[in-house]
Each structure stands twice: as C-alpha cells, then as structure tokens.
Amino acid sequence: MSAAWPTVSLGDLVRLERRPVEVIADREYKEIGTYSYGRGIFHKRPRSGLEVGDKDLFLMKEGDLILQVTFAWEGAIALCSEAEDGLYGSVRYPTFRVEESRCFAPFLARYLCTRQGLEQINRICPGSAGRNRVLALKCLPEINVPLPPLDEQRRIVARIEELAAKVAEAARLRQLASQETEAFIVSMHAAMSDAAPEPLANYIELHEDAVQIEAGTPYPQAGVRGFGGGLFGKPPVIGGQTTYRAFNRLYPGALVMSQVKGWEGALAMTPPALTDYFVSPEYRTFRCRPDRCLPEYLAAIVPTEYFWGRLKEATRGVGARRERTRPEQFLQLEFSMPSISDQRRGLNMFASVRSVQSLQDESATELDAMLPAILDKAFKGELG
Incomplete structure (x- = not known):
C-alpha cells in the first residue's frame, strides 16, 4: 500500500x-x-x-x-x-x-x-x-x-475495472481458441473411430498403487479440477493427520477419476510433474490396456467434453445429490476408439495441436496472474 x-x-x-x-x-x-x-x-x-x-x-x-x-x-x-x-x-x-x-x-x-x-x-x-x-x-x-481520499479511491477503482475488462476479453479469446482446438481433436477422433462402440473396460482397467500411510511422513497431494480441467498439485498431508489409512500413488499414464465429482468431468491423465503424488481413496486410478489404448492418445481426448461428459450417464441422481461414480459404472460406458496404429497416426496429427495447447496453457497462467498484479500495484499507489 x-x-x-x-x-x-x-x-x-x-x-x-x-x-x-x-x-x-x-x-x-x-x-x-x-x-x-x-x-x-x-x-x-x-x-x-x-x-x-x-x-x-x-x-x-x-x-x-x-x-x-x-x-x-x-x-x-x-x-x-x-x-x-x-x-x-x-x-x-x-x-x-x-x-x-x-x-x-x-x-x-x-x-x-x-x-x-x-x-x-x-x-x-x-x-x-x-x-x-x-x-x-x-x-x-x-x-x-x-x-486514500474518496476521489482517489474512485479513480483507482475505475482504472482497475478498465484493465480488468481487457484481461477478461483476452481470457474470452483464449477460451474460444481452446474450444476450437478441442473441436479439432474430437472431429479427428470421430473420423478414425469407425469400429462399433465397446465398453471402456476393453481399453482400460482399474489399477491402483495403494500406499499405507505412516505417521510423520509427508505425502504430496494432487486434486482434479472439474470439466476436464486437469490435475493440480496441493501441499503435503502428514501421516497421522488424516483419517485415511492409505493413499493411491499416481504413476505415469494413470487416468485419475474423482468418485465424488466424476459426473462433472473431474478426471484427468497424470502429467509427468505429478508422478508419485498421492490422492485419497476417493480418487480411482486406471491404466491403459497396451494392446488397445495408448496413454498419450487417451490424454488427448480425456479433457474433451465428448469424453468427460459421458460420466453423467454412469452416475445416478441430480447435481450435488448424485451418487459416487464407481469404477464398474465408468468401465461400462461404451466408446468407439481407433486401432492402435490409427491412434499413433492421430498423435502425429495432434502434435501441432498440442503445441497450441501448450501456448494456451501458458497464456492462461499469465492471464490468471494479471489481475492480482494489477490489484497489487493499485493498492501500492503505483497504478497510473
């Protein structure tokens, strides 16, 4: 200030x-x-x-x-x-x-x-x-x-609102670009998936690396954002400060699904940076069957509403009163998937899209930091 x-x-x-x-x-x-x-x-x-x-x-x-x-x-x-x-x-x-x-x-x-x-x-x-x-x-x-004096308070707020509107417009344009990227991935997936739908159980299986919790040991945590928003890291939980007896450890290629919020798209593939992080037993982990599904390909379609939107079908109830999405319900959902060779071909086509997504993620991080930075300057009296 x-x-x-x-x-x-x-x-x-x-x-x-x-x-x-x-x-x-x-x-x-x-x-x-x-x-x-x-x-x-x-x-x-x-x-x-x-x-x-x-x-x-x-x-x-x-x-x-x-x-x-x-x-x-x-x-x-x-x-x-x-x-x-x-x-x-x-x-x-x-x-x-x-x-x-x-x-x-x-x-x-x-x-x-x-x-x-x-x-x-x-x-x-x-x-x-x-x-x-x-x-x-x-x-x-x-x-x-x-x-500061009232007139200065009003001037500062007006300037904040002016800059915040520009940040919001940039975020809107980034969201439109993200939607176009997702539409491309889904359309390419649909074009390559000409086989009859099969249960997900034919492509992935439940696989959990359960680790018993030891008192005094730190366990870095991960959470899953809804609507295909991906995994994020959280501070460690110290063994002995939780009622859980075990955590599920994340491993390369793990698909993580929240049983509580899976119906609103809280599932994601594990990024390399979160390997060996932990989630509670309410988060179930699955791995690809190597002869039917490539983890890299699954990582491309899991964040799309085409994929996560189907979880509503596997969960009964309405809104917050929905039941948990059980692994057996999830694995019964039917999808059409390309062959392994077509998945590899699709990954080559997705390569340019992934680079765009990376830039979008970077810009999203920068946009998220802009408004706090604007507020910090404003209340230090440094906003022109």
Whole structure:
C-alpha cells in the first residue's frame, strides 16, 4: 500500500446489517452464492419455501458487502449489485453496509481480495482447512485498510475495472481458441473411430498403487479440477493427520477419476510433474490396456467434453445429490476408439495441436496472474 495513505480499521468502515426473513411455504426464494478469489456472485435456482425448509434466510440489498464466512480466507468476498437486490443468502453470507462518507465500497471489496487483504483475513479465520476455517466476525476490527481520499479511491477503482475488462476479453479469446482446438481433436477422433462402440473396460482397467500411510511422513497431494480441467498439485498431508489409512500413488499414464465429482468431468491423465503424488481413496486410478489404448492418445481426448461428459450417464441422481461414480459404472460406458496404429497416426496429427495447447496453457497462467498484479500495484499507489 502507499506509505502516504492512512490505514483505517475495517471495523470503522463497515457495520453488520442482517435482514432475516420469514420463510413461507408457497413463496419463491432465489439465493445467491459467492465465487472464491474475488470472482463475484452467482445466482442459484429459485426454490419454494417448502424446499428451503427450516433454513434461515436473509435479504440482500444493492451495495451490501458480503464476506462468506467459510471461504472468506479464499476470497469469497463480493459486493451486491442491482441484480442481487431482493435476493437471499443463508447464515453463511453476512451482509455489511460500508460507511460511504469515508470509503467507496468497490474500493474496499477490491482491497480485501488482494494478497495483503487476504493475508489479514486469513489471520482471523481460525481452523485447519476448508469449512473448518470460519471467519471470526468479532475480529474484523483487526483488519487495517489503506484509505486514500474518496476521489482517489474512485479513480483507482475505475482504472482497475478498465484493465480488468481487457484481461477478461483476452481470457474470452483464449477460451474460444481452446474450444476450437478441442473441436479439432474430437472431429479427428470421430473420423478414425469407425469400429462399433465397446465398453471402456476393453481399453482400460482399474489399477491402483495403494500406499499405507505412516505417521510423520509427508505425502504430496494432487486434486482434479472439474470439466476436464486437469490435475493440480496441493501441499503435503502428514501421516497421522488424516483419517485415511492409505493413499493411491499416481504413476505415469494413470487416468485419475474423482468418485465424488466424476459426473462433472473431474478426471484427468497424470502429467509427468505429478508422478508419485498421492490422492485419497476417493480418487480411482486406471491404466491403459497396451494392446488397445495408448496413454498419450487417451490424454488427448480425456479433457474433451465428448469424453468427460459421458460420466453423467454412469452416475445416478441430480447435481450435488448424485451418487459416487464407481469404477464398474465408468468401465461400462461404451466408446468407439481407433486401432492402435490409427491412434499413433492421430498423435502425429495432434502434435501441432498440442503445441497450441501448450501456448494456451501458458497464456492462461499469465492471464490468471494479471489481475492480482494489477490489484497489487493499485493498492501500492503505483497504478497510473
């Protein structure tokens, strides 16, 4: 933050204002949720009061600052717009009114999602991880906010929004390029797959490298993003600090599927960088049958919606109430696959596409880093 800006306690800038409502059975209630990392608010589908049941609801108003208590530490912070006026939030979405004579609400919301803001919020979110890390509302006065004059706050926000719009447009164009790349891979796969569909069990098999957990030993973790987003590394879990007795170790060519979120595309091939990482028993691993499927070819089609979208068929239920996707259900799905020789031919055609994908991944990483960098400069007083 700029050394010239005074710091003010957050407790002096906001006041808690909750508006409990009586839930009536035949009325309709549309609730909100907040994305992490300062990505705003989303609207849930409307529900009747009968569906809401005995859950407490609170009215939202335009201008409300929301600090989602279970994920504030991860940037689940947002400002209600006109679109949220009249919607509802659960007890996890406390609403605050910002002291407008001293602070421009969008300035405050942006600051709280910066690295400096989140470091302070993390200190008042006791607990270990995830939903155990609940924001201590009584400790909000411990957060200090750099506060330039109101006109400067507005100027900074306007500049942030201008640059953020350019970042969003670049991200949109990158997404279009990614969709075109995926369409090429799927069309080429379809052209080469002229055989009758067969169960996946004819191409891959369940194969797990289960490792017994030893107390005091670190086990670097991996997770799987939904919608074909791939695997990512996570901090190690220390043996003795988990209820699991064993982890599944990742190996070259392993296809990893989340039993809990497989239905929304949480499956991926293991990249070399995550070999020997570990996943919980809720993540099942499969390997290719060498005479029917090449791991490199499978890695090209697994991230496509053509492939991961089929997992919905292997999982009963709706939305978050779906059952786990069991290996036997997954392996019963039928696909047409090219012969091994055609898979090798396809890999040659995919080579140029893979280079484009690599550039897209690099640009995505750069784009993800741009907005935090913009915010960092803004609240240091360095944004022109």
